[in-house]
Amino acid sequence: MVGYSGSKQDHAVRLRRVEGQVRGLQRMVEDDKYCIDILTQVSAATSALRSFALSLLEEHLAHCVAEATLKGGPEADVKVREASDAIARLVRS
Template sequence: MHGYSANRDAHLKRLRRIEGQVRGIARMVEDDQYCIDILTQVSAATKALQSVALNLLEEHLAGCVVEAAQQGGPEADAKVKEAADAIARLVRS
């Protein structure tokens, strides 16, 4: 069971909402809307995705990483490294 499993439905609902936002942005481009208005919507969708990512990361740390750390050994080291790499990717984005 993954760390996010308890909130799976909430994550899916949020992702579907973001999907709708992205479709709306595409329509704005198709309809030749004003650049700044499109950029505003892109920024909102980006922030929404970042929020989902941070929630998933928090759940991963609280579940998968903590469980691996309690067991110790190479699995714990691998989970910590994996989480650090994910944080680095989020910071760069």
């Protein structure tokens, strides 16, 4: 079982909302909307996706990483390293 199993529906809804925002961006470009208006919507979509990522990361830490650290051993080291790498990627983006 993955850490986000309990929130799977909520995550799916959030991702569909982001998908709709991106489709809206495509329409804005096709309709020759003003650059700043498009950039404002890009910022909103980026923020929504970042919020989703942070929520998923929180669940990963609370479930997958916590469970692995309780067991200990090499799997715990791998899970902590994966989480650290994911956090680093999020910070850089």
